[in-house]
Amino acid sequence: MVKINSKKRIVGGIIFDSQTEGQYYQHLTNDPNVKHIELQPKYTLLEPFKIRCSKCKGAGTMPSSKTDRKIKCNTCSGTGMKSRQAWRYTADFKVTYMDGYDEVVDVKGHANERFPLVKKMWERKYNQELIVVKKVKGEWKRG
Missing domain, CATH: 3.40.1350.10 (Trna Endonuclease; Chain: A, domain 1)
Incomplete structure (x- = not known):
């Protein structure tokens, strides 16, 4: 800081x-x-904690924009969850x-x-x- x-x-x-x-x-x-x-x-x-991915709505997959086939969500790497880092403080x-x-x-x-x-x-x-x-x-x- x-x-x-x-x-x-x-x-x-x-x-x-x-x-x-x-x-x-x-x-x-x-x-x-x-x-x-x-x-x-x-x-x-x-x-640290995880939250549901809003891009794939937690499914881990989403339709491809080119083929409309299900593909792995690139935002959450297919897990359906996104990681949030710990909040740390140094006194x-x-x-x-x-x-x-x-x-x-x-x-x-x-x-x-x-x-x-x-x-x-x-x-x-x-x-x-x-x-x-x-x-x-x-x-x-x-x-």
Whole structure:
């Protein structure tokens, strides 16, 4: 996903997608309550699935436009079903604290129009709040 006005930043030998993300990583590394920081954890929001092919109406075959004989549907390769890819989300950090509590964090400078849906899907699937942090007037705010 493309970030708005983002510039790559190297912090501790790690390349971050934005300056804000790098600054938050520094903030986390300086927090004595943080035990472990996982970078760019990946999550599946929606598993891959199949849908009925609309071109052949799920039959897997359709009449040839030249001979009118039944031929294999080229859209679904004759299966009658089309595959849809999984919907995946990559967070910025997964933070584990000294007391064993962990949270997933997304650092936002500017949120795109898709993010509220991603956040809601993630929270529904993983039964945990997706923490969103922003830097406001030099301080990290959870939003």
